[in-house]
């Protein structure tokens with residue numbers, strides 16, 4: 309029997325591509341070319357499955373061009389690159405990589421919060437530019453983390469990881485807002501109190517965004533929400549670009565309507581809104597919250613395991629939809 313044909317849409321760990329080759333006929337992309345949607349569709353036309361990394365849009369037009377496609381395995385916990393309804397209607401399985409990146413991403417969210425609140429990037433630039441000639445009492449004063457109020461919007465696995473770090477490690481008063489409340493047991497474990505979004509924005513010293521990107525979460529933070537925040541507050545986005553209105557944020561930062569922001573994700577990334585590049589009170593990182601070798605390997609292996617389980621056992625490990633099998 310011939311092996312299923314798989315497209316690996318971006319360069320990934322070579323040994324994990326080799327692992328896939330033991331099960332599948334693989335077309336990979338070792339040069340890491342960023343294919344246009346038409347180029348991706350052309351390569352998927354004869355494939356049974358795909359390994360994606362979160363930036364390839366899987367929609368009805370692409371599915372129509374790939375009649376044999378049965379599964380798309382995303383190497384990411386977020387899957388806003390999937391049109392899930394179109395995939396389900398077309399009988400195409402989608403999978404993601406939850407859990408394996410939770411703690412690494414929560415570590416990074418906390419690091420970005422600390423770097424932002426304590427002005428680490430801005431002060432390093434000052435030092436590197438040779439501007440540090442003397443100590444002064446108010447040089448790069450930031451805001452405290454310990455004992456402050458941490459507001460988390462989006463209390464899934466990663467949000468809970470950040471809450472635990474804040475409450476248990478730094479004695480923070482943790483409040484959260486989410487589509488649904490956590491169980492009393494989880495609230496107690498995270499030492500987190502549920503509040504409305506407006507109360508969170510008005511009272512938090514630090515706001516961290518960890519919500520999935522959906523049409524409903526588009527611009528969760530825009531000019532109106534920024535206006536509710538304390539002028540001393542910091543905002544951290546490790547969720548997705550599009551959750552924050554980056555143009556409105558750049559204005560709020562420039563006018564010091566909030567103190568600072570830390571951003572790992574951007575609307576239209578890898579492009580970054582030009583105004584964010586010129587305001588000093590923002591820490592910018594290139595979507596690296598899950599980037600440690602063990603975690604990226606675990607994500608790639610879980611995406612590969614999903615493909616293997618789907619074709620060899622009939623069901624993937626971490627599905628995001630329940631399609632009817634595709635008519636072939």
Ligand code: 8YV
Pocket residue numbers: 361362363383384385386387409595597598
């Ligand atoms: C990925 C992420 O690195 O898992 C996610 O949702 O945002 C990151 O961990 C990125 O999506 C590329 O796969």
